[in-house]
Amino acid sequence: DSLSVTLAIGSGGKDTEDFVKRFILPLFKLRSLGGVGLEDMEDGATIPIGDGKHLVISIDSYTVNPPFFPGGNIGKLAASGSLNDVAVMGAEPKALMDAIIVEEGFPLRDLKTILNSMAEVANSMDVALLGGDTKVMPKGSIDKIVIATVGIGIAEEPLLTLDRARPGDKIIVTGPVGDHGATILALQFNLKVETLKSDVRPIWSAVRALRKFGDNLRSAKDPTRGGLAMALNEIAERSGNSIVVYEDAIPMKNEVRTYAEMLGVEPLALASEGQAIFVVDPSIEEEALEALRKEGYEEARTIGEVKGGKSGYVVLKTRVGGLRILEKPIGELVPRIC
């Protein structure tokens, strides 16, 4: 056939999921070393290493345009992103790998800044660089720089997989959502970005703060591409429950809402790169919020809860009291958000 790759396939939303399920999963052996494998489509995969411990590993590539933006750069993003994907499995980040693909003629000074930002993130968590790769593509054959990173961590059980959410559980978010997505969107549309900036940062400290609740911390997720909308749908689907969230409880900066309105996009589908969503037993809701605030996540809030009933549905109670289904994002407005 004469079909070709669309931007939507790279959106991180429903189209990406469909592509992976249709064109990749059927070709490969999936379950491997006895842990969480690709068929679960979690943030990371795991390899049991004895004593109830798991090595957790995750890969992402970063193509963000522009590579420097308010709040960070592609290096900070690439290191934080893959380490966050292992953190939301419940793993303490331990090691990082990087594959840099850079355009001939890219300023060496900028590359140094990017590498420094990667190192700053890694060093802040005592994460070691295990290895990497460096390729240069001729001028014009790649736009500036792309970085793939692998995050590696070690988790004790329980792993925070998404199937663990149960009816009655509360859904907590660490802070305002959509900052990263709105910032990059605004930059790509040449809108003035004033106080708005990307939230990119490691979120391991939030997971760590809640690990002490043991089994009562059920699941965790970083709402990156596809935003809160995609993340909540994945939790609902994977756990076989429905989810209700309250629009007026979802922390979001006014500017983010404004940009989303201006550009006609669903604000809840905008990527966050420095927030986490947690599913917790209702018995620890208040303590969990307290623990997050103490750790510096001052705007942590409960935004909804897990319900039984129809599996895989996310219902948004709107500000005006209505109900609307919050779908998995479809299509792609702008690429290279992360």
Added chain:
Amino acid sequence: DSLSVTLAIGSGGKDTEDFVKRFILPLFKLRSLGGVGLEDMEDGATIPIGDGKHLVISIDSYTVNPPFFPGGNIGKLAASGSLNDVAVMGAEPKALMDAIIVEEGFPLRDLKTILNSMAEVANSMDVALLGGDTKVMPKGSIDKIVIATVGIGIAEEPLLTLDRARPGDKIIVTGPVGDHGATILALQFNLKVETLKSDVRPIWSAVRALRKFGDNLRSAKDPTRGGLAMALNEIAERSGNSIVVYEDAIPMKNEVRTYAEMLGVEPLALASEGQAIFVVDPSIEEEALEALRKEGYEEARTIGEVKGGKSGYVVLKTRVGGLRILEKPIGELVPRIC
């Protein structure tokens, strides 16, 4: 300063090594989970998992141009390459991860072929796909497709690190070198590629065939970017020895030699993507060659030996009886060889 990234930084030769040592290693914590870390600059890093076993992990990105070439495509290359890097540490490949970065408009059929080739390599070794990532870049911002892969394997000790080579050890190569490099070079220069084709393939079966020799199998290496010249220099340097190789013992196809001459490049710096170099105790030289031939590596040959004396030197005994220092390749003639 106003320096910028050169193609040489991505050559896989001396310039890459200098870049990594100068701009990356000093920024990061290197030794991590108690195994082989980045400071050793081996093909892969290791994480001990008890019982004398190590998880071995390696990352590479693949930018080869063109993505389809005689003998394979970028998918076969990306899967083989990272699994070969763990194999040469002595590890049995177990899992793979992939990050695909593809240009909007890339033919879906070609992407499917590439994915199929990746899967074929993985399935041939019972390797599972553990996870991945998919990004699409807008038309014009990346030339066709880039794939980063991570290879993961499990090794029993001894790990085949390059520091283990000792004076007297023999150096064996599994077959003719430079086929991949010569093929891609010829394609990029619009030369006619007739019977020449890339040698890309997994080389784990060669390593496996020699594992039974235990400690007498010292080291292994895949002579990819920088070719035999880079690989031998790394062995000499890391082990603190010199190496002598005999030009007339090095298997190389006539066409490869011809293309190298036409283009004025050092044929021994041309990448192989389906050969391995082994360092073995002289007592097992014949048995090792026999084992390799039985495994299908029919052109396996001894090409030289490790000597004491000046550390880090590779000396080539030429066909006409002369001696020449075989240096680490410098600069870069064409990029996107792999």
